Amino acid sequence: MIITRSPAVARCGDTTMSLPAPAPYRLTFGRFKGSTLAECREDYLLWLSDFAPSPALRSLAKRHLGIDIVLDSEEEPRSDQAAVVLPGVVWRWNEIMCARFTEPIERLIVTAGLDELKRLTSEFTRKPWPNGGAA
Secondary structure, X not given: OEEEEOOOEEEEOOEEEEOOOOOOOEOOOOOOXXXXXXXXXXXXXXXXXXXXXXXXXXXXXXXHHOEEEEOOOOOOOOHHHHHHHHHHHHHHHHHHHHHHXXXXXXXXXXXXXXXXXXXXXXXXXXOOOOOOOOO
């Protein structure tokens, strides 16, 4: 993971665009309760960016500080994060494939693909797929 401090800028391929300024979020707890992020000291924002109780607030603090997080292309997501996302991706894939491929032989191939996606999801997340559960 590469972490850099820069202005709030998103990069997509060769395109660079400025991101909108963070919304004036008011803290609901702690030493700066009632303050916006702009009113907090930088050391507190750094603490929030690592330890705030919600991921959204951690992201807002990082964004306010201009901290960009770029994942290396070879870095895999954590298995606990994947356990939340991957079943939904598998389910959506199954919906799309079933709508696209309606012939019986095609459905056999889609079913085989679904079974393999379930196996890979369980292997990666270290959580078993529910028995008899459709994607």
